[in-house]
Amino acid sequence: MRATTSAGLLLAGLAACLGAALATRNPAPPARPPLGQAPQTPFQTSIDRSVTEPLAAHRAPEHTGAIAFDHVRTLVGFGPRYPGLDPSAPPATAGDEPAPPTSTPPRPPTPGWSQQLGYIEQVLQQHGLTVRRDTWTDRRERITFTNLMAAIPGPRKERIVLACHHDTKCTIGHAEADRNFHFVGANDGASAVGLILALVPALQALELEATIELVFFDGEESLDWAWNDAARALFGSKRFVKRHRDALLLGEEPRIHAAVLLDMVGRTDLHIQEELYSTTRLRQLLWSAAVATGHQQQFFQRAEAASDDHKPFLDVGIPGVDLIDLNGNPHWHKVTDTLENVSAASLQKVADVVLTLLPAIDREYVIAPK
Numbered sequence: 001m002r003a004t005t006s007a008g009l010l011l012a013g014l015a016a017c018l019g020a021a022l023a024t025r026n027p028a029p030p031a032r033p034p035l036g037q038a039p040q041t042p043f044q045t046s047i048d049r050s051v052t053e054p055l056a057a058h059r060a061p062e063h064t065g066a067i068a069f070d071h072v073r074t075l076v077g078f079g080p081r082y083p084g085l086d087p088s089a090p091p092a093t094a095g096d097e098p099a100p101p102t103s104t105p106p107r108p109p110t111p112g113w114s115q116q117l118g119y120i121e122q123v124l125q126q127h128g129l130t131v132r133r134d135t136w137t138d139r140r141e142r143i144t145f146t147n148l149m150a151a152i153p154g155p156r157k158e159r160i161v162l163a164c165h166h167d168t169k170c171t172i173g174h175a176e177a178d179r180n181f182h183f184v185g186a187n188d189g190a191s192a193v194g195l196i197l198a199l200v201p202a203l204q205a206l207e208l209e210a211t212i213e214l215v216f217f218d219g220e221e222s223l224d225w226a227w228n229d230a231a232r233a234l235f236g237s238k239r240f241v242k243r244h245r246d247a248l249l250l251g252e253e254p255r256i257h258a259a260v261l262l263d264m265v266g267r268t269d270l271h272i273q274e275e276l277y278s279t280t281r282l283r284q285l286l287w288s289a290a291v292a293t294g295h296q297q298q299f300f301q302r303a304e305a306a307s308d309d310h311k312p313f314l315d316v317g318i319p320g321v322d323l324i325d326l327n328g329n330p331h332w333h334k335v336t337d338t339l340e341n342v343s344a345a346s347l348q349k350v351a352d353v354v355l356t357l358l359p360a361i362d363r364e365y366v367i368a369p370k
């Protein structure tokens with residue numbers, strides 16, 4: 001794998017400290033889209049930050065960040081939250097890949113993974129939402145994954161997806177000693193889950209035309225220590241998009257017009273990079289939302305592509321944008337990704353930006369698509 005070329009926004013001297021860790025998350029776009037049909041999103045350059053849309057700033061309710069932080073504290077308290085082979089999972093169905101013969105026992109799911117699913121479900125239900133679970137077992141990997149979904153209905157059934165991943169990186173069983181440690185993923189995992197849960201009342205009050213589909217993906221993290229999104233990462237989002245495409249073709253599911261992904265959005269020293277795979281127009285709207293809310297210092301000061309759960313959407317032609325704090329993040333996949341390095345203030349800022357961005361997407365992609 002190689003690092004993609006960083007855009008001109010990179011501040012002088014930063015390039016050297018991007019490091020090999022970031023390169024692992026920045027593979028070159030594949031020659032062929034994995035799901036076929038739509039063209040691979042071309043590798044983009046940075047937007048012109050002097051150009052902004054005059055968006056109306058939408059402030060999140062005062063305690064949104066604090067409520068999100070409380071959720072993060074609860075999730076971190078569950079400990080590591082990665083999936084494993086769940087003996088109670090549904091049996092293999094026709095068409096499932098047979099498990100390859102192996103002498104290695106499958107890893108069990110962590111107790112925290114199960115507890116977290118129950119917690120997300122419970123909070124969403126408290127807000128009156130109906131939660132759908134999609135549970136499946138990947139026979140090759142011998143891992144049972146679960147995506148959770150809940151819709152905030154609008155007048156239209158067509159959807160804007162607001163998503164995150166709930167799994168945490170598995171940091172046991174690696175050959176290298178420094179890759180085995182207690183990892184709770186306060187930012188990488190819990191922050192975006194906590195923020196989406198905290199945002200539900202504000203999302204319900206937004207009254208978009210579109211239905212907002214909240215999705216909590218499983219299996220985002222690479223099973224290999226190094227990023228391997230071609231085969232061993234993004235399990236939940238690949239599954240979700242494939243099922244959506246099948247259902248759309250059969251007329252069984254309304255269209256998804258855009259996907260907004262949150263990943264690592266709570267770091268105390270928050271910096272949401274301009275993620276270069278993301279759809280250019282959505283990056284422009286995101287930057288405009290950051291400017292409108294006065295949070296531009298925490299956004300787009302650096303630019304780099306990062307493969308993430310928005311990629312399967314992009315690969316089939318669904319516009320997507322990733323709010324991710326990966327570039328220059330010293331706690332990424334480190335033992336220091338703990339509650340101490342997450343803040344309610346950062347979560348509050350991202351909440352403002354998301355609530356400002358979504359109505360703009362609703363207008364441009366759902367109400368009056370160009």
Ligand SMILES: [Zn+2]
Nearest residue numbers: 169188221333
């Ligand atoms: Zn991660």
